[in-house]
Amino acid sequence: MSTMVLMINLTSSSVAFAAPTTFNVVDLGAKGDGRTDSTRAFLRAWESGCASPSSTTIYVPQGRYLLNEVLFTGECKGRVTFKIDGTLVAPSDYRILGTSGKWITFNKVQGVSIYGGILDGQGAGLWACKATERSCPFGAGSLEFTYSSEITITGLTSMNSQIFHIVIHDCKNVKLQQVQVTASGNSPNTDGIHVQGSTDVTITQANIKTGDDCISIGPGTTNLWMENINCGPGHGISLGKAANEQGVQNVTVKTATFSGSQNGVRIKTWARPSTGYVKGSSGSQVAMKFDCSPKTPCSGIVLNNVDLTYGSKSASSSCINADGSAFGLVHPSSCLAA
Structure with missing residues (x-):
């Protein structure tokens, strides 16, 4: 019986691999002079990238690109990556x-x-307006993701936002890493990163200097992990604010440094009826301040390996209507009522 051997030689000419497509915003009309409105060019790049079934990259070369209000909306056929070497200017x-x-x-x-x-x-003008108590608009946040999933933000710098720098609202599976936020220490409402109504959000290696909360955590947030956070100036990392809001749970802060901030980690509730709650929150190597309403107290708080120092002065902890547990090194002594 004879044997037939079939040999197939695959070469670059016989097999085609779909390479990611790149759209350069300059090729679509953007100008990096800081003066020409490039909004339409960015939208053209997005429309082309979003319509492509393969992975695409939108490339922004060095330069300053003036953008007015812009909305990038899905659903897209494939994944889209923004590779930004330049500066987007409001x-x-x-x-x-x-x-x-x-x-x-x-x-x-x-x-x-x-x-x-x-x-x-370019928010300094609005901050100055608000400082004089004139009739001023509330302001615009710089970057917001809404009703989105599988988002990655790496190495982005946000500076001088009118109000909130980065907002994650009603999203799932979001990673922010090596993000830099800078604004004046007296700039109002300039929260660095605000997370609300979102689940499975990770913030790592973030350096935040601003005039409000470095990271603010709004209602409906679950499974939020924050690690290697440098905060200050600012108001610290804050949870909760309004009445009748969804609860917050499974929030972890690990290896955080606060320098020149008003607070470390704080949980805020109001002395009025509320359906909100905070569950499963922990702090590591941070100062925690709990000031809760007698009608809606905080419970289930865990302090693990907290080492708070305040220069040469004695550190202190503050708990009002809060209970939980502490283990490992806890300095100063835990004020939580078990």
Whole structure:
């Protein structure tokens, strides 16, 4: 019986691999001069990338690109990556964006990644307006993701946002890493990162200097992990605010440094009826302040390996209407009522 051997030689000419497609915003009309409105060019790049069934990259070269309010909306056919070597600049006149509440928004997207880049919100004019107590618009946040999933933000710098720098709202599976936030220590409402109504969010290696909360945690947030956080100036890491809001649970802060901040980690509740709750929160190597309502006290708080120092002065802890447990090194002594 004879044997037939079939040999197939696969070469680069016989097998085609789909390479990611790149859209350069300059090729689509953007100008990095800081003066020409490049909003339309960015939208063209997004429309092309979002419509592509394969993975695409939107590339922003070095330069300063003026953007007005812009909405990148899904659902896209494939994954889209923003590779940013330049700076995106908001209009210098704060009134242009001031009443919109938003500058750059991603809505209903999946698998979007942002690597590098600088967002310059040019918010100093609005801060000055608010300082004089004139009639001022509330302001626009710099970057917001809403109703989205599988989001990665790496190496992004946000500076001088009018109000919140980065907002994660009603999202799932979000990773923020090596994010830098900078704003004046007296800039109002300039929270560094705000997470609300979202689950499975990880924030690591973040350096945040701002005039409000470094990280603020709104209602409906679950499974939030924060590690290697440098905060200050700012108001610290804060949970909770309004009445009748969804609860917050499974929040972890690990290896955080607070320098020149008003607080370390704090949980805020109001002395009025509320359906909100905080469960499964822990702190590591941070100062924690619990000031809770007698009608809606805080419970189930865990302190593990907390070492708080305050220069040469004695450190202290503060607990009002709060209970929980502490183990490992806890300095100063835990004030939680078990």
